[in-house]
Amino acid sequence: MLNKFPILYSFRRCPYAIRARLALLVSKQTVEIREVLLKNKPVDFLKKSPSKTVPCLILNDQIIDESLDIMIWALEINDPEKWLETPNSEFDLINLIDHEFKPLLDKTKYATRFPGEDFYKNRENALKILKEVDERISDKNIYKNQFTLVDMAIFPFIRQFAFIDRTFFNSQNWKNLVNWLDLILNSQLFTRCQTKFKQWSPSDKPRYF
Ligand SMILES: N[C@@H](CCC(=O)N[C@@H](CS)C(=O)NCC(=O)O)C(=O)O
CATH class of the missing domain: 3.40.30.10 (Glutaredoxin)
Incomplete structure (x- = not known):
């Protein structure tokens, strides 16, 4: 069917x-x-x-x-x-976040699961990557004056990191990262994206998103 x-x-x-x-x-x-x-x-x-x-x-x-x-x-x-209007030159940020930042995020957020790891060093290395992202944000967005695929693809990981300790995160010397994050967090799009659905079971009526 x-x-x-x-x-x-x-x-x-x-x-x-x-x-x-x-x-x-x-x-x-x-x-x-x-x-x-x-x-x-x-x-x-x-x-x-x-x-x-x-x-x-x-x-x-x-x-x-x-x-x-x-x-x-x-x-x-x-x-x-026009989210696809991101120049290819910006796509490396997605790789950086997916492959280099994500393991450091996990080791910072779930530090107790990584007993042999140096928490402070991992968090410092994660911050170094975020520094690069911060520098790549020109004013409000990564590219020109609009959000694109790159902003939205990396945002959920940066959000997770920020919420480990929002006070610590905000106290870093960012140029644009906090504003960038808050703009997306406070958007209607993100609010709708986080609509709660209960766990699916095969006997449920379809729920649409
Ligand atoms: N490469 C995948 C990775 C997705 C992924 O790792 N998702 C996690 C949840 S955040 C997952 O489903 N993990 C499987 C598990 O925990 O069993 C993608 O980009 O879609």
Whole structure:
């Protein structure tokens, strides 16, 4: 049976799922949302998702298993705020955050899970990366005067880091990072993105996002 709307397996707090939902919202792509608990993944999700990670978007003819690919899929259909108008030269920031910053974020946020690690050194190294992001923000955004895919792809990870200790985060000598973060946090888009859904179960009526 063909689904009228794509199915998004999502987890509200997951930074990868947040970036995917932001792009789905801005591009006005309706999906059937299925909130997954990572400790209790539904059988249907485990069958369909190659990586068993969220977000995972199930289309009638395709499964998109990477958050950045979900963003691009949605924006290629409809990009009213021109998020795809990011020059390729800015994409290295996504790599930097996904591959170098994310492990340091985890080691700072979940320090007790990494007993052999030097918490202060990891946090310092994370801050060095954020310093680079801060310097790349020209006034309000990474690129020109508009938010693009790059801002939205890196935002959920920087948000997580900031909320480990918001006072500590805000007390750093940032030029633009706090304003940049607050602009997105206070946006209607982010508020809608964080709508709460209860854990999906196969007998539920579809819930749309
Ligand atoms: N490469 C994936 C990574 C997604 C990812 O790692 N998601 C985490 C949640 S934040 C997950 O599902 N982990 C699986 C688990 O914890 O079992 C993407 O960008 O979509």
